[in-house]
Amino acid sequence: MAKGTRWPSERKSAIDRFTGLEVVQLTDYKAHSHHLYFTESGWYDGERRLLFVSDRGNSTNLYSLEVESGEITQLTEFENNDQLDACLLPDGSAAIVKLGRRLLRLDLGSLAETFLYEAPEGYHLGNISGGADGETVWTCVQEDLSHRIRLDLGNGYVGHRELMEAAPHSMIVRVDAASGGAAKVYEANKFITHINSSPKLPWLLTFCHEGPWHLVDHRIWGLDARTGEAWRIRERLEPGEKVGHEFFFPDGETIGYHGFRADGTNFFGSIRHDNTGMEEKEFGFDTWHGYADGLGQAIVDGKGAVKTLSLWRKNDDGVYEGPRMLCELRCSFHSQKVHAHPRFDASGGRVLFTSDKNGYGNLYLVKVPEDFTSLPLFTP
Numbered sequence: 001m002a003k004g005t006r007w008p009s010e011r012k013s014a015i016d017r018f019t020g021l022e023v024v025q026l027t028d029y030k031a032h033s034h035h036l037y038f039t040e041s042g043w044y045d046g047e048r049r050l051l052f053v054s055d056r057g058n059s060t061n062l063y064s065l066e067v068e069s070g071e072i073t074q075l076t077e078f079e080n081n082d083q084l085d086a087c088l089l090p091d092g093s094a095a096i097v098k099l100g101r102r103l104l105r106l107d108l109g110s111l112a113e114t115f116l117y118e119a120p121e122g123y124h125l126g127n128i129s130g131g132a133d134g135e136t137v138w139t140c141v142q143e144d145l146s147h148r149i150r151l152d153l154g155n156g157y158v159g160h161r162e163l164m165e166a167a168p169h170s171m172i173v174r175v176d177a178a179s180g181g182a183a184k185v186y187e188a189n190k191f192i193t194h195i196n197s198s199p200k201l202p203w204l205l206t207f208c209h210e211g212p213w214h215l216v217d218h219r220i221w222g223l224d225a226r227t228g229e230a231w232r233i234r235e236r237l238e239p240g241e242k243v244g245h246e247f248f249f250p251d252g253e254t255i256g257y258h259g260f261r262a263d264g265t266n267f268f269g270s271i272r273h274d275n276t277g278m279e280e281k282e283f284g285f286d287t288w289h290g291y292a293d294g295l296g297q298a299i300v301d302g303k304g305a306v307k308t309l310s311l312w313r314k315n316d317d318g319v320y321e322g323p324r325m326l327c328e329l330r331c332s333f334h335s336q337k338v339h340a341h342p343r344f345d346a347s348g349g350r351v352l353f354t355s356d357k358n359g360y361g362n363l364y365l366v367k368v369p370e371d372f373t374s375l376p377l378f379t380p
Contacts, residue, residue, distance in 0.1 A: 003076055006074075016366070021367065024366070032337045035353075036053070038245075051065075051088065060083060061078055062095065075111060084099060090134045102118045122144050126142060129205075132197065132201060137177050139173050139195060140193060142192060164210060164216060170188060172185050185228055194246065199252045200250075203225045213242035233255060244257060244258070249293075254270050256292045261282075265283075266285060281312065285310075288301050292344075297368070299342050301331065309351065309366075310378050311323060331356060350368065
């Protein structure tokens with residue numbers, strides 16, 4: 001289908017069988033659909049619209065969903081495509097689209113596309129993140145070692161450890177969001193991914209040394225783009241500890257993350273970019289991702305025997321209470337396209353997530369009740 005095509009609403013709702021809350025299913029198509037990676041907000045136009053990615057028509061493209069009416073607009077028309085990534089510029093006027101080794105700027109009004117950047121020959125293009133200044137897109141590129149290592153990172157992390165051990169040459173790149181001019185700001189012989197730009201400080205980034213979390217030399221790194229200085233954030237507290245899936249709080253200075261102690265205990269936490277103010281909360285079940293809104297709420301998805309989204313909220317003393325169940329999840333996590341990636345909206349009043357509980361990945365939205373104690377306590 002062509003860009004600009006309108007799709008009728010697929011919206012429907014159901015009462016959650018665990019909590020009694022209304023859960024709205026935003027997409028319903030016999031192909032996978034998912035929202036943007038959880039470090040990137042897809043909300044724009046005053047949170048009336050939401051970007052999402054869908055495989056409908058047997059090709060992966062970017063779409064916009066009008067949340068209230070449910071109407072869907074196709075924004076790109078790439079054929080025979082299987083992967084797509086995107087991020088929004090802060091003012092919501094344009095999306096930056098990653099397609100293979102190329103970055104494109106997509107005007108969300110006219111749907112005009114402008115070429116910005118292409119990774120060098122022999123390199124993969126990593127994730128993308130819009131800078132706080134609205135003028136910059138940050139990305140990373142890694143040396144392509146697929147001729148030496150069997151890789152299928154999006155479907156089961158095949159080759160994950162081998163690529164870490166091969167130490168590919170990687171670079172962090174600043175791209176002009178209007179003209180496409182690019183400059184290298186950092187490089188290392190490490191498997192670098194997970195670029196996150198601060199939503200408030202244009203010079204501040206985090207990135208990671210990718211690989212099995214307990215085996216990498218260190219996971220979360222800070223970067224001052226003005227000087228190229230990189231530093232470790234949240235050092236391991238014990239051998240074998242795993243920490244990752246880092247993201248910025250709205251203040252642009254605090255970094256959230258989750259992890260696993262050496263004894264298997266799970267936790268989520270936060271720390272400032274200068275390694276001060278660390279705060280962590282432990283819990284006793286397995287999760288894939290944790291996210292906090294910076295307003296006193298945290299949510300994690302469940303894996304294995306845990307089939308729900310679990311919520312914590314800070315009390316008046318600043319202590320996290322919970323977990324309480326928000327709603328059923330029942331997500332397979334079989335591939336990156338069907339990871340739950342729960343994320344609060346800007347006000348903390350709604351949670352957006354993906355689940356393939358009906359066989360296909362779809363987007364779901366649930367309102368968080370004001371009365372936290374009205375939610376049932378978590379039970380495995």
